[in-house]
Amino acid sequence: MIDVLNPANGQTVGQAPAMSVSEVNAAIDRTCAAFPAWSRQLAKARSDLLRRWFERIRDDKAAFAELIVKENGKCLSEAYAEVDYGLGFIEWYAEEAKRVYGDTIPSHAADSAITVVKEPVGPTAAITPWNFPFMMITRKIATALAAGCTMIIKPAEETPLTAYKLLEAAREVGIPEGVFEMVTGDPKAIGARFTSDTRIRKLSFTGSTAVGRLLASASGQTLTRMTLELGGNAPFIVFDDADLEAALEGAVGAKLRNSGQVCISPNRFYVHDAIHDRFIEALAERVSRVEVGDGMRDDFVVGPMINRAGFDKVASLVDEARAHGARIVLGGQAHAAGGLFYEPTIVSGLDDDAEMARTEIFGPVFAVYRFDTEDEVIARANATEYGLVAYAYTRDLGRSLRLSRALEAGMVILNSGSVGTASVPFGGIKQSGYGREGSYYGIEEYVDVKYVLMSGLGR
Numbered sequence: 001m002i003d004v005l006n007p008a009n010g011q012t013v014g015q016a017p018a019m020s021v022s023e024v025n026a027a028i029d030r031t032c033a034a035f036p037a038w039s040r041q042l043a044k045a046r047s048d049l050l051r052r053w054f055e056r057i058r059d060d061k062a063a064f065a066e067l068i069v070k071e072n073g074k075c076l077s078e079a080y081a082e083v084d085y086g087l088g089f090i091e092w093y094a095e096e097a098k099r100v101y102g103d104t105i106p107s108h109a110a111d112s113a114i115t116v117v118k119e120p121v122g123p124t125a126a127i128t129p130w131n132f133p134f135m136m137i138t139r140k141i142a143t144a145l146a147a148g149c150t151m152i153i154k155p156a157e158e159t160p161l162t163a164y165k166l167l168e169a170a171r172e173v174g175i176p177e178g179v180f181e182m183v184t185g186d187p188k189a190i191g192a193r194f195t196s197d198t199r200i201r202k203l204s205f206t207g208s209t210a211v212g213r214l215l216a217s218a219s220g221q222t223l224t225r226m227t228l229e230l231g232g233n234a235p236f237i238v239f240d241d242a243d244l245e246a247a248l249e250g251a252v253g254a255k256l257r258n259s260g261q262v263c264i265s266p267n268r269f270y271v272h273d274a275i276h277d278r279f280i281e282a283l284a285e286r287v288s289r290v291e292v293g294d295g296m297r298d299d300f301v302v303g304p305m306i307n308r309a310g311f312d313k314v315a316s317l318v319d320e321a322r323a324h325g326a327r328i329v330l331g332g333q334a335h336a337a338g339g340l341f342y343e344p345t346i347v348s349g350l351d352d353d354a355e356m357a358r359t360e361i362f363g364p365v366f367a368v369y370r371f372d373t374e375d376e377v378i379a380r381a382n383a384t385e386y387g388l389v390a391y392a393y394t395r396d397l398g399r400s401l402r403l404s405r406a407l408e409a410g411m412v413i414l415n416s417g418s419v420g421t422a423s424v425p426f427g428g429i430k431q432s433g434y435g436r437e438g439s440y441y442g443i444e445e446y447v448d449v450k451y452v453l454m455s456g457l458g459r
């Protein structure tokens with residue numbers, strides 16, 4: 001068994017099975033065996049089942065939210081927000097299941113007709129991370145099931161309990177065995193099974209770029225389709241014409257969500273020279289009021305890092321910045337609460353060579369850089385191998401348009417720190433991966449396009 005620990009206090013929350021190879025193989029067999037019947041179901045029937053799953057979870061939100069707090073460490077209000085966000089995908093794709101439309105194309109020959117239909121790709125697999133134990137699962141499986149695919153999921157070992165609870169709720173409403181399967185255990189072995197089995201026609205992975213590359217490379221042998229939602233290094237640009245209050249609110253909200261352990265967390269704050277000092281002062285004032293602690297309470301708190309490795313990474317990035325002469329404006333050390341808690345931290349005076357300018361911090365650290373001109377900041381924002389999201393605050397409409405075109409990212413967010421909802425295409429470019437989740441674009445990842453020519457029709 002795998003022990004699941006509460007990162008806020010180290011106590012055991014529960015256990016998940018460390019499955020043997022034969023158990024994993026049996027689950028893959030069930031996923032494949034269930035595909036023909038599931039894909040032939042009426043779209044309306046699939047939609048109804050997803051809707052029932054949505055309602056079953058909605059009626060039990062508190063239990064899901066509390067479990068998320070216990071195994072992930074985020075605070076209760078954020079856990080509820082995650083459940084709402086994740087439920088949004090089930091609701092959205094319950095609707096979208098009925099709208100997987102095809103096309104007709106004017107034919108090149110008089111006695112023929114051309115149609116294009118979209119068919120589910122087949123049995124699919126997914127591997128998910130720990131930072132959104134609920135939403136990462138629903139975002140993938142609701143899309144797959146809506147398209148007519150079956151799916152087997154391997155959740156992160158830090159947060160498998162929410163995943164199993166989702167599975168339990170799915171079974172209760174009648175989502176059959178095989179249509180939705182779950183496996184836990186050795187990630188390498190499971191990843192290798194997913195990528196080597198030619199019956200698995202698609203793998204959706206969310207996690208680090210390093211693991212994404214390994215899986216993509218293994219999938220090359222079987223030509224398994226992939227969606228890769230990988231790491232980020234998001235710039236957050238504040239121009240001197242920005243609404244400063246809005247920018248501060250967006251910065252704090254986006255950065256401290258899930259204690260900074262979010263792929264779309266702003267990693268580099270570029271603040272215009274003219275407002276840099278004022279911004280830092282106001283940011284420090286706001287961040288110093290934020291509390292840190294166990295998330296199982298009503299108000300917003302910054303929770304712990306997920307594990308010791310995550311904590312050590314944050315601490316060493318801050319130490320590296322300090323050693324290179326950066327100014328620690330706030331925090332900069334382990335929090336007095338001990339364990340895996342790190343103080344919300346603001347670092348300024350950095351240059352673009354700092355390790356934290358190139359690395360995903362994944363912690364509650366605001367790294368602030370100065371800039372002077374628009375061209376300069378665009379070049380610096382783009383000087384990263386990642387391309388998931390870019391944020392900018394400006395009240396200049398022309399500049400907004402220029403930024404939306406020039407910033408190299410799958411998502412450009414102007415004058416807001418909030419990105420996700422079920423109706424938009426979420427995903428990155430460059431080393432942040434490829435493919436999109438959410439919206440009607442998301443379902444395209446789970447269908448094959450089939451062209452049908454009917455000829456010999458007479459005149």
Ligand code: NAP
Binds near residue numbers: 127157206208232
């Ligand atoms: P990770 O180490 O890549 O783990 C993610 C998942 O991959 C886990 O289920 C893990 O299993 C599994 N895994 C690990 N090694 C594997 C292997 N060799 N073969 C197959 N599977 C393997 O990432 P993480 O540290 O949990 O998550 C943080 C990263 O995810 C960050 O880089 C973040 O930016 C990225 N992320 C991206 C998005 C996005 O949408 N773009 C969203 C959230 C997070 P175990 O848990 O069992 O080790």
